[in-house]
Amino acid sequence: MSKKIVVAICGASGSIYGIRLLTALLKNPVKIYLVISTVGYKVLEHETGYRGESFSSFLKNNGITFNKNAYLYTYDQDDFFAPPASGSFRNDGMVIIPCSMKTLGAIASGMADNLIHRAADVNMKEKRPLILLPRETPLSIIHLKNMYVAAKAGATIMPPSPSFYSNPKNISDLVDSVIARVLDHLKIEHDLVKQWG
Numbered sequence: 001m002s003k004k005i006v007v008a009i010c011g012a013s014g015s016i017y018g019i020r021l022l023t024a025l026l027k028n029p030v031k032i033y034l035v036i037s038t039v040g041y042k043v044l045e046h047e048t049g050y051r052g053e054s055f056s057s058f059l060k061n062n063g064i065t066f067n068k069n070a071y072l073y074t075y076d077q078d079d080f081f082a083p084p085a086s087g088s089f090r091n092d093g094m095v096i097i098p099c100s101m102k103t104l105g106a107i108a109s110g111m112a113d114n115l116i117h118r119a120a121d122v123n124m125k126e127k128r129p130l131i132l133l134p135r136e137t138p139l140s141i142i143h144l145k146n147m148y149v150a151a152k153a154g155a156t157i158m159p160p161s162p163s164f165y166s167n168p169k170n171i172s173d174l175v176d177s178v179i180a181r182v183l184d185h186l187k188i189e190h191d192l193v194k195q196w197g
């Protein structure tokens, strides 16, 4: 059975992480349920070559190849009728990459007023994996408290902190050092980074 993964891209800096995660996931026979926030789209335009086309076209035009059994479903952030809005939708995990401090705050407070917040809320209540890659620096006590609360509720807090021990040669290598950890947590095989030892 192919894995079902919910992916959300928020309006924090680092859209490249979301794109690289989708690239790696779609090489596998997976079903991806993608939600990009309104500001997420704007930051994507600012940081990447995205120009408002369908997200599948954008990925394919950037040379990203889909496994023949990979499916990418995209949903509007206000679509509360989408599968990830319901606890009855069984999935193998949700990743918010990057996760803004606003979305983190909404998750920590239970204020599910868009599909990203709601899907995260659902995965926490259903005890399914929720991986957050919060991006901000420095962190205020409010950000730290929200991360603590989300972690207590079952989320994995995985700041996008690239590692240097694998001797990265370029930005892609640095980004992949982060994506490798996400895939490890989703239990998806990859060869992005050599395992230590």
Ligand SMILES: Cc1cc2nc3c(=O)[nH]c(=O)nc-3n(C[C@H](O)[C@H](O)[C@H](O)COP(=O)(O)O)c2cc1C
Residues within 6 Å of the ligand: 009, 010, 011, 012, 013, 037, 038, 039, 040, 043, 046, 099, 100, 101, 102, 103, 135, 136
């Ligand atoms: C270019 C750009 C970069 C941003 N970077 C960050 C960031 O790194 N972290 C963050 O928490 N917010 C960042 N913001 C602010 C968020 O986009 C803003 O708080 C927004 O309300 C987040 O909404 P969302 O979580 O629904 O995407 C950035 C905004 C812009 C325009």
